[in-house]
Amino acid sequence: MTEQIHDVRLHVNGSVHEVQVPARRLLSDALRHDCGLTGTHVGCEHGVCGACTVLVDGRPMRSCLMLAVSAVDAEITTVEGLTEADGTAQGRLSPVQQAFSDCHGLQCGFCTPGFLTTITAGLRETPDPSEDEAREMIAGNLCRCTGYQNIVKSVLRAAEIQAGIESDGGVDA
Amino acid sequence: MKPAPFAYQRPSTLEEALTALAGEPGAKVLAGGQSLVPLLSMRLAAPSMLIDINALPDLGHVSVDVTGVRIGALARHAEVPASAEAAESQPLLALALSHVAHPTIRNRGTTVGSLVHADAAAEMPMVLRLLEGSVDVASVRGRRTIPAAEMFAGPLESTLAHDEIAVEAYFPALRTGGGVAFEEIARRHGDYAMVGVAALVSCDGDEVTSARLGYVSVSDVPTVVDVTDAVREEGGDPVAAALAELEPAEDIHASADYRAHLVKVLTTRVLAAAIDDARARAGRVTSR
Numbered sequence: 001m002t003e004q005i006h007d008v009r010l011h012v013n014g015s016v017h018e019v020q021v022p023a024r025r026l027l028s029d030a031l032r033h034d035c036g037l038t039g040t041h042v043g044c045e046h047g048v049c050g051a052c053t054v055l056v057d058g059r060p061m062r063s064c065l066m067l068a069v070s071a072v073d074a075e076i077t078t079v080e081g082l083t084e085a086d087g088t089a090q091g092r093l094s095p096v097q098q099a100f101s102d103c104h105g106l107q108c109g110f111c112t113p114g115f116l117t118t119i120t121a122g123l124r125e126t127p128d129p130s131e132d133e134a135r136e137m138i139a140g141n142l143c144r145c146t147g148y149q150n151i152v153k154s155v156l157r158a159a160e161i162q163a164g165i166e167s168d169g170g171v172d173a
Numbered sequence: 174m175k176p177a178p179f180a181y182q183r184p185s186t187l188e189e190a191l192t193a194l195a196g197e198p199g200a201k202v203l204a205g206g207q208s209l210v211p212l213l214s215m216r217l218a219a220p221s222m223l224i225d226i227n228a229l230p231d232l233g234h235v236s237v238d239v240t241g242v243r244i245g246a247l248a249r250h251a252e253v254p255a256s257a258e259a260a261e262s263q264p265l266l267a268l269a270l271s272h273v274a275h276p277t278i279r280n281r282g283t284t285v286g287s288l289v290h291a292d293a294a295a296e297m298p299m300v301l302r303l304l305e306g307s308v309d310v311a312s313v314r315g316r317r318t319i320p321a322a323e324m325f326a327g328p329l330e331s332t333l334a335h336d337e338i339a340v341e342a343y344f345p346a347l348r349t350g351g352g353v354a355f356e357e358i359a360r361r362h363g364d365y366a367m368v369g370v371a372a373l374v375s376c377d378g379d380e381v382t383s384a385r386l387g388y389v390s391v392s393d394v395p396t397v398v399d400v401t402d403a404v405r406e407e408g409g410d411p412v413a414a415a416l417a418e419l420e421p422a423e424d425i426h427a428s429a430d431y432r433a434h435l436v437k438v439l440t441t442r443v444l445a446a447a448i449d450d451a452r453a454r455a456g457r458v459t460s461r
Contacts, residue, residue, distance in 0.1 A: 003178045023181030023223065024213070045174040046211040047278065059251075059280040065210045066281065069181055070203065070225050118277060139362055140275025 006069050012037065013081030021068050028052040030068035031078060039079040039113050043142070050141030053114035054078050060121045079113035082120055095161040096120050096154070105154030107145035114141050119155055128159055176213035180222040187232075187311060187340070190224055195313045195336040197222045202338055204246060207274070207282035208290045232340060237262045241306070241346040246286070246339055250279035262346040264450075265304065265371060268355040269296040275363040288324065289339045291331040291394075294365040296357075298325060299395035303373050303387035306344040310337040328393040349458070350375050350382070352451025354443040357389060358435055360426065366390045367427040368435035372447035374404075376455065381405060381448060386440060391419050391432060404444070412440045 003022045010017045012035055019034035031040045031054070043051035045064045052063045055077035063076075083091035093101065096119045106112045115138060122137035123129070129137060134155035135148075143151060180197075184190040194200050199221030203209060212218040226232070232247040237258040244253060253259055254267035273279055273287070273296050287297045288308055301308070301321045308319045310333055319332060326332050333339060347353060357369030369389030375382045384404040388396045396419060403414035421432035 004180065006181065022178060024176040024178055026175070026210075026214070029175075045214055047207065050275075050277065053277055056281075060277045061281045062207075062277060064214070065207055065278075067181075067203070067206070067210070067223075067225075069183070070206070070227055072183075073228070136362075140277045 008069055008072055010035065010068065010071060010076060011074065012076045013078060019068065023067065023069050025068045026064050027054070027066040027068045027071050027076075028063035030071075031063060031076075034068070037078050037080050041110055041113050043110065043114075048142070049111070050114040050118065051111050053117045053141065055081075055117050055121055058121065058124070060118045077117065079116050082116055094120065095165065096123070096158040098161055099154040099158035100151075103150050103153040103157050105146065105150045111141060111143045111145075115143070115151060119158060123155070123159055123162060127162065129155060131156065174214050176210075177216055177219040179213075179220055181225065182222065183225040183228050185228050185230075187229055187338070190226055190229060190338060191311060191313045191336070193222075193224050194338060197224075198335060200224055202226055202289075204286040205249065205282035206286075207278050208286070208292070226338065235259050239346065240343075241304075242266060242344045244284050244342045244344070246283060246341065248284060250274075250282050250284055250287070251276065253284055263304065263344050264347060265300055265353040265355060265373065266344060268353065269300045269371060272296050272355070272357050272359075272363075272366065272369065278363075285339050285342050288342055289331050289333060291325050291329055293325075293328060293393050293395055294390040296355075296366075296369060296389055299369070299387040299389045299397070300371060301342065301344065302395045302397045303371050303385060304345050306342060308339050309341040309343070310339050312337040316340075325394045347454075348375065350377055350451060350455060352376065352447045352449070352454060354446035354450055356439050356443050356446070358439065365426075368421075368432055368439055370436070370439040370443045372443040374444070374447045374451050376448065376451040378455075379452075384411065384444060384447075386411075386415055386444070388415075388419060388436070391421050391436060393422070400444075411444055412437050415440050 005020050017035045028042050031037045041051040043049035047062045047065045053060050054063045056074045082094040086092040134152045201220035203223045203225045232245040234245040235248050235256045236243045242259045260267045306321050352374050355371045357366035359366045366389050371387040374384045383401045386398050398415045398418040400411040400414045403409035403411040421429050423429040
């Protein structure tokens with residue numbers, strides 16, 4: 001059987017990607033292989049680990065539990081889209097990325113893209129989380145290196161950085 | 174860990190979707206996909222076609238009237254507790270939904286989809302049974318309403334015919350004098366419960382006039398037990414009455430004995446909490 005190929009227009013990080021994929025192409029694979037955005041990592045591929053989490057219309061979702069053909073109407077943000085433009089090629093780290101760097105919130109880094117997207121959305125809903133709320137925010141993401149302590153610190157630090165930007169318009173570093 | 178090939182349709186009207194479904198015996202409906210896509214990836218399911226209903230209009234509602242809460246087939250789990258009116262009408266919905274997987278899954282997964290998936294380890298099928306709600310389904314042959322008591326046939330098996338799409342679920346409002354509670358124990362918050370229990374009680378003043386309990390992950394279908402008599406009788410034992418109707422099973426997460434123990438502990442807790450809830454609500458009404 002020849003598999004039917006669908007023309008799919010994905011909106012990722014503000015750019016349009018025209019890709020040709022079979023219906024069974026997972027969104028995670030389409031992002032990595034068809035769009036070349038390999039920042040989204042694929043861990044368990046059945047929705048448990050959270051490494052592939054991306055923002056779909058601003059809300060965190062598992063890209064391994066979505067089909068690329070079904071994501072046509074959505075605005076998708078991957079970890080590559082979190083960096084803020086500052087005129088340089090690589091851009092400036094977002095508050096959550098900066099906090100992970102400050103607090104040693106990653107070791108091997110495999111799970112990190114999923115944490116960064118999840119926390120970015122989480123801080124929009126809960127801008128000033130308690131430690132318990134920070135743990136709740138990341139409960140759906142697995143990390144096998146850090147023991148989570150520094151990730152919880154990173155959530156709290158990201159909230160501080162974000163609050164600093166909002167109050168004085170610059171990164172409080 | 175990749176799905177087997179399948180054909181794909183993304184209809185823009187319900188009629189198109191129903192016609193496509195009726196014409197393809199191996200087709201499955203895709204809504205949130207949070208249970209279906211893992212089944213595809215693990216190749217536990219290999220439908221010949223997926224009919225993606227995400228582009229259909231008018232199915233994303235969470236609407237509330239005096240009778241209760243109506244949830245459309247495309248309303249995501251997260252949208253139900255986000256509705257203050259829904260939480261006011263039937264507080265058990267938000268209590269139970271906070272235990273459905275993780276927030277990330279609840280942003281995509283649909284409540285109606287979870288009912289059709291009919292997993293006895295899932296919260297919402299049990300809640301539908303406990304509240305005696307119903308599911309409206311459509312097919313090219315017409316529409317019908319399936320009462321909760323007739324919705325679940327077996328493990329992961331609902332009574333929808335192959336050509337039917339569930340379009341709306343109805344969860345009745347909490348009546349005057351009513352109280353609810355929900356608690357579950359899982360290895361990790363958001364994982365499937367080893368045991369989950371919900372209680373729905375009615376009180377008239379200090380007197381409990383009815384008490385029913387719903388169980389998650391205890392049997393292979395969502396199970397509801399009426400313990401009204403045991404609660405009302407002098408020296409009655411609601412926990413024993415509930416256990417007499419249940420056969421806790423063993424799996425890799427918990428032995429049968431441990432499950433029975435959890436049933437005992439959680440039944441006692443949620444029954445007391447639901448009675449407290451009913452009294453607190455009645456107190457709020459009279460003090461208004």
